[in-house]
Amino acid sequence: MKIKYDRDACQGHNRCYMLAPELFDTDDEGYAILLVDGDVPAELEEKAQLAADNCPEFAIEIIES
Amino acid sequence: MPDVPRPPVEDWATDFDHTHPDYAASAPEIWDDLRERCPVAHTERFGGAWLPTRHEDVARIAKDTEHFTSQGIIVTDWRPEAPRPVGYAPPITSDPPFHAIARKFLLEFFSPKAIDGWEKTARETCRELIAEIRAKGLDEFDAATEYAQHIPVRVIADMLGLPREDGDKFRVFIHRIIEEPGQNAVESWEDTLDYYLDTKVKERRENLGDDLISYLCTADIDGIALQDEHVRGTIALLIIAGIDTTWSGIGSSIWHMAQHPVDRKRWITDPEVRPFALEEFLRFYAPVTMARLVAEDVEIGGCPMKEGDWTLLPFPSANRDPEAFDHADEFIIDRQRNRHTAFGLGIHRCVGSNLARMEMRVALEEWMDAFPDFELVEPEAVTWSTGQVRGPRRMPVRING
Numbered sequence: 001m002k003i004k005y006d007r008d009a010c011q012g013h014n015r016c017y018m019l020a021p022e023l024f025d026t027d028d029e030g031y032a033i034l035l036v037d038g039d040v041p042a043e044l045e046e047k048a049q050l051a052a053d054n055c056p057e058f059a060i061e062i063i064e065s
Numbered sequence: 066m067p068d069v070p071r072p073p074v075e076d077w078a079t080d081f082d083h084t085h086p087d088y089a090a091s092a093p094e095i096w097d098d099l100r101e102r103c104p105v106a107h108t109e110r111f112g113g114a115w116l117p118t119r120h121e122d123v124a125r126i127a128k129d130t131e132h133f134t135s136q137g138i139i140v141t142d143w144r145p146e147a148p149r150p151v152g153y154a155p156p157i158t159s160d161p162p163f164h165a166i167a168r169k170f171l172l173e174f175f176s177p178k179a180i181d182g183w184e185k186t187a188r189e190t191c192r193e194l195i196a197e198i199r200a201k202g203l204d205e206f207d208a209a210t211e212y213a214q215h216i217p218v219r220v221i222a223d224m225l226g227l228p229r230e231d232g233d234k235f236r237v238f239i240h241r242i243i244e245e246p247g248q249n250a251v252e253s254w255e256d257t258l259d260y261y262l263d264t265k266v267k268e269r270r271e272n273l274g275d276d277l278i279s280y281l282c283t284a285d286i287d288g289i290a291l292q293d294e295h296v297r298g299t300i301a302l303l304i305i306a307g308i309d310t311t312w313s314g315i316g317s318s319i320w321h322m323a324q325h326p327v328d329r330k331r332w333i334t335d336p337e338v339r340p341f342a343l344e345e346f347l348r349f350y351a352p353v354t355m356a357r358l359v360a361e362d363v364e365i366g367g368c369p370m371k372e373g374d375w376t377l378l379p380f381p382s383a384n385r386d387p388e389a390f391d392h393a394d395e396f397i398i399d400r401q402r403n404r405h406t407a408f409g410l411g412i413h414r415c416v417g418s419n420l421a422r423m424e425m426r427v428a429l430e431e432w433m434d435a436f437p438d439f440e441l442v443e444p445e446a447v448t449w450s451t452g453q454v455r456g457p458r459r460m461p462v463r464i465n466g
């Protein structure tokens with residue numbers, strides 16, 4: 001599983017950071033920073049899905065390999 | 066309640082009035098009805114206004130800054146004068162490209178990590194209020210006016226470096242501006258929010274501290290200090306946008322809990338459900354409806370919107386659209402998929418969302434800790450605000466045990 005994060009669509013709702021802090025940090029202005037590069041560790045797949053499912057701006061996409 | 070009684074509404078699809086007491090009392094039912102039979106309602110009131118009710122249409126308008134302008138965000142009988150793209154209260158009344166500049170000043174102060182630093186203030190405030198309530202020794206009191214209302218006022222006063230005692234003044238200003246826009250032409254200049262803030266900004270320019278007003282006083286755009294009107298407009302915005310909204314969010318959550326013992330029990334026994342519960346409160350009882358002015362003719366949901374028309378952006382209605390949410394009309398305390406729009410969509414996403422969430426969470430934690438078992442004294446005695454911010458304004462509760 002991979003995460004595709006669209007910085008242009010992100011408006012800093014911070015839902016991803018609250019639900020999956022292992023996968024998303026926030027910058028000084030509150031926009032998301034994707035912390036994983038490449039495959040999501042298996043134990044975090046559920047959280048990745050949760051972050052994607054709760055982003056109001058549809059800025060996070062899950063790509064199943 | 067407005068000073069002048071509003072004429073009755075015959076049909077919400079063709080003559081809606083979101084400032085009418087009937088709307089305050091039953092907005093969710095009105096949205097559900099419209100969504101099914103006429104998803105974009107219209108009214109000749111306010112010089113012509115639209116009310117889209119589907120998530121799809123609300124999202125489209127919120128993201129379209131070309132056909133819609135934020136120059137006006139509260140529907141009134143007249144059209145605002147402050148010119149685009151700045152508007153009278155940047156950034157909420159600003160359009161691109163100025164909007165991003167005005168917004169940037171605020172983002173760092175309101176980022177999740179910056180807001181963590183204010184949690185202690187919020188928690189102490191809640192505990193003080195509960196202690197005051199307990200000191201009165203009554204088992205019945207008003208949770209809206211004795212608890213929920215004070216929390217955002219005290220926190221924002223501290224952030225801005227203004228005296229907490231001025232909180233009552235803020236509430237009078239806000240009430241005039243968002244609940245009764247345009248209905249109080251009689252006030253004197255000394256009695257306005259602008260005058261109050263002018264005085265405070267002048268004082269602060271001579272005596273800078275580390276609060277948000279001082280920060281705005283020293284901020285600049287390309288080396289040019291912000292104009293007084295900009296500083297004043299932004300501070301006015303923080304006071305207006307942050308208080309009734311969060312009061313409503315806390316109040317609605319308590320209103321829900323008062324009537325749902327099963328949800329209360331779940332909250333108390335299962336701390337892991339709390340973050341999901343909080344987002345579900347925000348979805349189901351979203352307090353804020355915004356507005357836009359149509360800048361260029363455009364068709365939304367088959368309806369011809371004309372330049373100069375208002376359109377409301379009822380985020381709470383979008384949140385109850387069955388096309389966007391499973392079992393949209395049910396409150397599901399552990400809802401896992403919840404892309405709610407309570408804080409808006411697109412470039413104007415609520416700058417205060419992290420603060421508002423923190424205050425709602427802390428207010429509920431402290432309340433449920435102090436009063437795990439409570440109920441409404443009389444459900445019919447609860448009154449809801451009219452206009453674009455929706456929440457309980459009178460809410461007598463009884464504490465059991």
Ligand code: HEM
Pocket residue numbers: 127135138156157158168171217221302303304306307308310311314351352353354355356380406407408409410412413414415416417418420421422
């Ligand atoms: C539960 C409480 C709150 C709700 C539901 C809420 C909701 C909203 C919404 C829907 C918008 C979007 C406006 C638009 O699209 O035109 C907004 C904007 C804004 N809110 Fe909030 N708000 C809340 C609390 C706060 C607080 C506590 C503050 C700050 C003290 C705040 C400050 C702002 C500001 C500055 C904007 C303008 C952002 C911009 O235009 O870029 N809000 N809010």
Ligand code: SF4
Pocket residue numbers: 009010011012013014015016017030031032054055056057058059060
């Ligand atoms: S939830 Fe979406 S909009 Fe919000 S910070 Fe994360 S990616 Fe950005």
